[in-house]
Amino acid sequence: MSEIIDGKNLAKEIRESLKVEANKLKEKGIIPHLSVIMVGDDDASKVYVRNKSRACEEIGIEFKEYLLPNDTKQEELISLIEKLNKDKNVNGILLQSPIPKPLDIQEAFNTIDPKKDVDGFNPYNVGNLCIGQDGFIPCTPYGIMKMFEKYNIEIDGRKVAIIGRSNIVGKPMAQCMLAKNATVTICHSRTRELKKELKDADIIISAAGKRNMVTEDMVKDGVVIIDVGMNRNDEGKLCGDVDFEKLKEKASYITPVPGGVGPMTIAMLMSNVIKATKEQNNIK
């Protein structure tokens, strides 16, 4: 029987402490501000943005949403980011992905001022993470690291298998684990023997976006399982990548979906906005 990692509760604790920090800033006359840009009308993105806006409201972060139409031109997107970069009242800028196909999302990320890049996708922050310097860590891996800290789960010297190599989850996750002295394997759609890689791992972090990707027969007893996936089952309910019911009997720790990684991602975004606000105002 495993211990279920309660991301919902830990995220709440983090938001409570951020509320205290936001209040201290308010006493100094500083209101943290997050601007979010959404291009097009992706339904899932609308839900994520709404959740981010609620979290901002709870903590005392000013939130502004820019809704751009589907046919937005690259120059228009870039010029909005440049405008927000210059605006002294804006502490954090987030571009919600995905954006419509013809647009170049990486160019947009490259344009976000690294000091306001609360998602940590600008190459400056990506580089800082790789070389172990302070910067903004992408919110999902950052939240996962907080879970390991809270539950005192050992990372040093252990074998970690990550499923997925995206720029927003898999790759930064690998860097975070490497920084804590794990031996890291990154698996992806071209990995030939996924089961073999997983069977050997002490810690599995699945971010493939495929339900029932990780099953009981693929893991060893006592494994730690972090499920990043967000999928829908046949009844339309949110589920992760792993067979939670079976694996919770075999793992030492496991995250549920919902109530695991998801709420932590938003809490760490809030944490990054507070960090950005403090740094921009030279507050330690």
Ligand code: NAD
């Ligand atoms: P992505 O589509 O960019 O990447 C998926 C990765 O999975 C790819 O690198 C691909 O190579 C790998 N993959 C796909 N099929 C595979 C297979 N059969 N074997 C091995 N690897 C395989 O997705 P992403 O943006 O990294 O997100 C991954 C999942 O995590 C999605 O379900 C997404 O919704 C979810 N997500 C959740 C949160 C959260 O806060 N909970 C945050 C970000 C992403």
